[in-house]
Amino acid sequence: MVKEKQVRSTAAKQHIREILSKSETAMSQPEILEHSEGICDRVTIYRVLDRLLHEGEIHRAVGMDGITRYASCRQCDHDHGHQHDHLHFSCEVCGEVTCLEKVVPVLKLPRGYQAREASYMISGICPDCG
């Protein structure tokens, strides 16, 4: 019998969830920290993000700069396997990373490879900066 770790609702978690759900762009830990008004430590932010990630409330994408950014799940299809395989765009001018939830790359993984997580990132110039 495996004991499931119970999910606890805390102030930090609610706060971070709200920051992400209000954001138009995917946010990194430092960006979240800026908007958190000192509600918690930066380590806590990392840990809350991990939990939200595992609980399926948010997804992440790694930018060309190697920084992980998080975004809440919106248009993703929870009924069909809960995939977050849409494209992300990283602007080289303003630095913002945007979820392009409607753009889902099509590909065929060769035999033998088992996919668990995808990160599709294109960097360039976004409409606002172009």
Next chain:
Amino acid sequence: MVKEKQVRSTAAKQHIREILSKSETAMSQPEILEHSEGICDRVTIYRVLDRLLHEGEIHRAVGMDGITRYASCRQCDHDHGHQHDHLHFSCEVCGEVTCLEKVVPVLKLPRGYQAREASYMISGICPDCG
């Protein structure tokens, strides 16, 4: 008149180029350092990789771990714009990142976005570890 910076051939550059061309997988700076037999400093490796990247000899992909890995250009199509938009697979067991040069994701970037570099990464379990 803009003076082009001349391309110089050095021992470190040749060595690193050879390491990458012999590798079956995309390599990070620490991995290259391990195979470099102390031929040069780790900072030099970063700088050489930057040069090879700009000269179009190699391409890079950022893994889910946020680490940048480099691979030499082989099957990429130099005659048609020199794109390195193939898929990369990051194994969660052995940690290796492989170029799947034959798998090129198909997508349509929305109007207004200008692409300059792409990084398509799927993590999971590779055929050797599955």
Next chain:
DNA sequence: TATTTCATGCAACTCTGTTGCATTAATTAC
């Protein structure tokens, strides 16, 4: 061979992300 200019080594640094541990707070059972 001398000159020019690029490449290298070294040290120090920045930044993202992680870990250990003692303390605090949310659940649960009573």
Next chain:
DNA sequence: GTAATTAATGCAACAGAGTTGCATGAAATA
């Protein structure tokens, strides 16, 4: 409501990728 349980937090310290400044060394060119 209160005590017991266990997860969450804060803090400090750490790890590792990647960068920068500067003096030195080594290609390429004439």
